[in-house]
Amino acid sequence: MILYTLRRLLAVIPVVFLITLILFLLIHLAPGDPITLLMPEDATPEMIEEVRIRWGLDQPIWVQYFNYLSLVVTGDLGMSFKYGDPVVDVIFSRLPATAELAIIAMIIATIIAIPLGMWAGAHPNTAVDYAGGLFGFLGISMPSFWLGIMLILLLSGTLNLLPSSGRDNFGITDAPITGFNVLDGVLRLNGGQVLDALKYLAMPALALGVNMAGMLMRVTRSSIIDVMHEDYIRTARAKGAPERRVLWFHGLKNALIPILTIVGLELGALLSGSVIIETIFAWPGIGSLLISSINARDYPLVIGTILVYTLIFVVINFVIDLLYPFLDPRVRLG
Amino acid sequence: MSKMTGVTYSSFGKQLQLFKQPKIFVGTLIIAVLLVGGLFAPLIAPFDPNKQNLDLAMLAPQWLSGPHVLGTDPLGRDVLSRLIYGARVSLIIGIAVALLSGFIGVTLGSVSGYFSGRTDLIIQKIVEVMWAFPPLLFAIAVIAFLGQSLVVLIAALVLQRWIPYCRVARAQALSLRARDFVEAARALGATDGRILVHHIVPNLIPTSLVIGTFAMAAAIISEASLSFLGLGVPRSIPTWGSMLSDARAHISTSWWLPVFPGLFILVTVLGINLLGDGLRDHLDPKLSRAGNH
Numbered sequence: 001m002i003l004y005t006l007r008r009l010l011a012v013i014p015v016v017f018l019i020t021l022i023l024f025l026l027i028h029l030a031p032g033d034p035i036t037l038l039m040p041e042d043a044t045p046e047m048i049e050e051v052r053i054r055w056g057l058d059q060p061i062w063v064q065y066f067n068y069l070s071l072v073v074t075g076d077l078g079m080s081f082k083y084g085d086p087v088v089d090v091i092f093s094r095l096p097a098t099a100e101l102a103i104i105a106m107i108i109a110t111i112i113a114i115p116l117g118m119w120a121g122a123h124p125n126t127a128v129d130y131a132g133g134l135f136g137f138l139g140i141s142m143p144s145f146w147l148g149i150m151l152i153l154l155l156s157g158t159l160n161l162l163p164s165s166g167r168d169n170f171g172i173t174d175a176p177i178t179g180f181n182v183l184d185g186v187l188r189l190n191g192g193q194v195l196d197a198l199k200y201l202a203m204p205a206l207a208l209g210v211n212m213a214g215m216l217m218r219v220t221r222s223s224i225i226d227v228m229h230e231d232y233i234r235t236a237r238a239k240g241a242p243e244r245r246v247l248w249f250h251g252l253k254n255a256l257i258p259i260l261t262i263v264g265l266e267l268g269a270l271l272s273g274s275v276i277i278e279t280i281f282a283w284p285g286i287g288s289l290l291i292s293s294i295n296a297r298d299y300p301l302v303i304g305t306i307l308v309y310t311l312i313f314v315v316i317n318f319v320i321d322l323l324y325p326f327l328d329p330r331v332r333l334g
Numbered sequence: 335m336s337k338m339t340g341v342t343y344s345s346f347g348k349q350l351q352l353f354k355q356p357k358i359f360v361g362t363l364i365i366a367v368l369l370v371g372g373l374f375a376p377l378i379a380p381f382d383p384n385k386q387n388l389d390l391a392m393l394a395p396q397w398l399s400g401p402h403v404l405g406t407d408p409l410g411r412d413v414l415s416r417l418i419y420g421a422r423v424s425l426i427i428g429i430a431v432a433l434l435s436g437f438i439g440v441t442l443g444s445v446s447g448y449f450s451g452r453t454d455l456i457i458q459k460i461v462e463v464m465w466a467f468p469p470l471l472f473a474i475a476v477i478a479f480l481g482q483s484l485v486v487l488i489a490a491l492v493l494q495r496w497i498p499y500c501r502v503a504r505a506q507a508l509s510l511r512a513r514d515f516v517e518a519a520r521a522l523g524a525t526d527g528r529i530l531v532h533h534i535v536p537n538l539i540p541t542s543l544v545i546g547t548f549a550m551a552a553a554i555i556s557e558a559s560l561s562f563l564g565l566g567v568p569r570s571i572p573t574w575g576s577m578l579s580d581a582r583a584h585i586s587t588s589w590w591l592p593v594f595p596g597l598f599i600l601v602t603v604l605g606i607n608l609l610g611d612g613l614r615d616h617l618d619p620k621l622s623r624a625g626n627h
Binding site for chain 2: 014015018019022023026027029030031037137138140141142143145146149150152153157268269271272273275276279280290291294295299302303306309310313314317
């Protein structure tokens, strides 16, 4: 297990370096002098000089890359022009909002998709299966940002049930404990805060989770159909295990590997989706931060946000790779 | 001669059989209607999509009782006409991205699988790195730095979309190169290039078509998302994504502005996904587990 972890880790490190290289090259491919990208428009000559030295812009390009890399490795992503703070601080102050939204979206998608997929897969070619199939198709085809707008139109507009934007903290002015509003409310034993946080989360999380729910439902269905034909399922039935246990224990356990693979892939789409969903719902996470920093031409913040997003995705896939051996002992040999 | 006609006829008949599958039939129908609408937009659209008329601003849908079937926007432009013209951008980008990434992905994938060794290693490293970026974010980064244009947009999407083709083409080429007919061609003195072009690639086409439908659907959603964020094609061209973006300010007053562009995106993507799913069932039910996003 330790060897497997180390080997996966060794495979990830060059990928991370190449990601930084690609982002670095993008800055240099941009039309015009990179210095104009990396400076606010009203930069003083001293500031220009500082950036020139910091990025080593008078040196050969590979020296520049290693300068940039050594700064990134120490967690120094430069200063945001717009906020006047280090890029890392700006991003970390908004990261919990994005993480909370993504986690709730994933939970909603899983709660809807797995039972639906299991149900459809256990009764292939019945009305239940066709209804599930329609849900799956609509789920993968739905533009999540349109669903978000439709939810606002219906639930905030017509029915006036839920707030359409922001992420209220229930008038609580104490410093956040974890930064996750729901969790903070639980830790403070403040039911009102939990409820309030969930109200703000409901619509963006549902919109963000819909594509994942569709994909997850389809994969759960097809892998449960495959699994239910296996010999060990027949054995479980033969020894008299009730059908419910056969499906939900023996069946689901063995269907989990393709499901996990799709969760990993779909989390990338979920992270991308958070950019657009956060923009619609004015959710104060790093997705809306990315778009506002592009509009403000705050390029150090743009690069920093994209780098952080990509690293999160790399870490998620690394963790998922580590989970495989627990689900399927055969992986350990491979 | 008669024999040849017979063969053509029967294979044509076989192709027709495909359309008896409801998924393929419905999917093809939706795409065909959109293609015709997009191609003949100037003839079909009742109004010039960019013609403003402030006297007729914000009209609710008149359905069949007036000229503005689906209403007008705050500048008095006809919503239905803009939707029909919007199909052009979506389809051009969807088809261009699917074809270009298919060409790159199948070429690199078959070379990677056929030759293995160092070529394979390098190509697979590129695949791994490009796949490490969350899908839309890479396109956002490219557009943020290189500026907005149709070419940059298509390039930004292609840079990631070739990966699924490449992965599948590589796996298939790996198994194909050990097959008897490839061995036979090699024994007859065929060069590697000839084997790739004449024996490997033709066998990769059916699977690539399936991947192509999903690539097209993904490209259309990505284009709409980017246009919605103001990072898509220039503003003067009507697109479904930018129409949705414009509609955001009027959600509470004019429901038709956000509803119709989204419905068009949903139905288009649904049609393409149905076609892709139907083709996949037809080709090989086992394929349904190949990851795509």
